[in-house]
Every structure is written in structure tokens, then in C-alpha cells.
Amino acid sequence: MTSGAEHVGPAATWDAVDAYFGPLVGEDDVLAAATTRARAAGLPEIQVSPAQGRLLQLLALTAGARRVLEVGTLGGYSTIWLARALPSDGALVTCEIDAAHAAVARESLAQAGLAGVVDIVLGPAADTLRRLVDEGVEPFDLVFVDADKPSNPVYLDLAVRLSRPGTLIVVDNTVRGGAVADAASTDPNVLGVREMVDRVVADPRLDATAVQTVGSKGYDGFVLARVR
Numbered sequence: 001m002t003s004g005a006e007h008v009g010p011a012a013t014w015d016a017v018d019a020y021f022g023p024l025v026g027e028d029d030v031l032a033a034a035t036t037r038a039r040a041a042g043l044p045e046i047q048v049s050p051a052q053g054r055l056l057q058l059l060a061l062t063a064g065a066r067r068v069l070e071v072g073t074l075g076g077y078s079t080i081w082l083a084r085a086l087p088s089d090g091a092l093v094t095c096e097i098d099a100a101h102a103a104v105a106r107e108s109l110a111q112a113g114l115a116g117v118v119d120i121v122l123g124p125a126a127d128t129l130r131r132l133v134d135e136g137v138e139p140f141d142l143v144f145v146d147a148d149k150p151s152n153p154v155y156l157d158l159a160v161r162l163s164r165p166g167t168l169i170v171v172d173n174t175v176r177g178g179a180v181a182d183a184a185s186t187d188p189n190v191l192g193v194r195e196m197v198d199r200v201v202a203d204p205r206l207d208a209t210a211v212q213t214v215g216s217k218g219y220d221g222f223v224l225a226r227v228r
């Protein structure tokens with residue numbers, strides 16, 4: 001079996017492949033409008049791709065998730081994919097530090113008919129997560145971590161505290177163009193990912209893997225960890 005790496009082409013190829021799989025992924029007008037609204041508002045285009053959003057949704061569906069926690073809302077694009085996986089009594093809490101991002105997300109979630117399902121909590125996510133721990137909220141079934149990367153170790157620890165056996169924790173942007181494998185890196189984003197990975201490795205409660213991705217935004221990936 002070959003690694004397949006020799007088949008990885010330039011960004012134009014990745015875009016063409018993403019376009020080919022478009023009908024399979026099935027991004028609808030509401031999701032496309034969320035991207036358009038975020039772009040018009042000048043938000044950075046750092047949301048998950050349609051295929052990645054669909055992956056998150058399928059993971060939530062497969063996990064039978066009723067409660068989802070998201071760290072890093074931006075314009076609500078991944079939030080919509082995830083919230084659509086929830087049953088009628090489901091809930092999603094999403095954390096965002098930037099009021100302008102939260103405002104755009106609020107509009108897009110309303111347009112998606114999800115305003116009653118999603119609670120956007122404005123402020124530093126670590127504070128929000130600590131408050132949820134202190135309040136003793138019902139555990140979450142899936143946690144998606146996609147905010148400031150230096151805080152990944154903190155988010156992992158808090159996510160585990162907000163979990164139950166079977167909870168799936170997904171962390172985005174964990175490959176960083178391959179820089180995550182550079183033990184000499186001083187990039188705070190890389191250090192945040194590496195410290196988070198070390199904690200996953202050291203935590204006997206977590207079964208985990210990493211998935212490498214390519215796309216028009218470059219070479220990156222997810223870490224997925226399931227709580228025992």
C-alpha cells in the first residue's frame with residue numbers, strides 16, 4: 001500500500017476536489033449565505049470548509065449528541081453545521097470573544113432558524129468554560145475547539161471537565177502546515193497545539209487520533225479525542 005502522498009497536488013487541485021465533492025457534502029443556501037454575510041462584514045475567512053463542517057455534523061449525529069460546546073464561533077458557520085445535528089431538545093453553547101463576530105453569527109443563526117437552539121456567549125472562552133464547570137452544567141456530548149491556539153491546553157482540560165464518558169472532543173488547526181512536528185518551534189500557536197497533544201497523550205481517560213487535511217486554506221488537521 002502506498003502512502004498516497006505523491007497524489008497530493010497544488011491548492012488548485014484541492015479546490016477542484018472540494019468542488020467535485022460539493023454535491024456529496026450538500027452545503028445549502030443558508031450556509032452559503034452565512035459565508036457571504038461573514039465576508040461582507042469583513043470577518044477573516046478562517047471558518048471550516050463545507051466538507052469539514054459536514055464531518056463535524058456527521059460526528060455529532062453519530063455520537064447522538066444532544067449538547068454541543070463550541071469554542072470559537074466566528075460567523076457561526078461551523079455552529080450551523082453542528083446545531084443542525086441536534087434533536088429538538090438539543091442545545092449548543094458557542095464561545096466568542098469578538099462582539100462583531102458574534103453579531104454576524106447571531107444573524108446567520110437566526111436565518112438558519114437556530115436562534116433558539118444556540119447560545120452565543122460573548123467573552124474569553126476560558127472564563128466561559130470555567131463558569132460552566134462552576135455551575136455544574138449537564139455534560140456536553142461533543143466539544144469543538146477552534147479559537148486562539150495558544151489556549152488549546154486550557155480548553156482541553158476544561159472540555160474534559162465538561163464531558164462524560166463517550167464525549168468526543170475535536171480540536172481544529174492542529175497540523176499548521178506541518179509545523180506541529182517541529183519540536184524546536186517557538187510559534188505560540190504551534191506550542192499551544194503541542195502542549196495540548198502532550199496532555200492528550202498523558203491522559204489515560206482519552207483515546208485519540210489525528211487527521212491531516214488539505215484545502216484551499218492550506219495543510220492542516222484535526223485532533224479527535226474520546227473520553228473514556
Ligand SMILES: C[S@@+](CC[C@H](N)C(=O)[O-])C[C@H]1O[C@@H](n2cnc3c(N)ncnc32)[C@H](O)[C@@H]1O
Nearest residue numbers: 047048072074077078096097124125146147148
Ligand atoms: C477559527 S475562528 C472560528 C471558526 C468557526 N469555528 C467556523 O469554523 O466557522 C476562531 C474564532 O475564535 C475567536 N476567539 C479568539 N480568541 C478567543 C477567546 N479567547 N475566547 C473566545 N473566542 C476567541 C475569534 O474571534 C474567532 O472568531
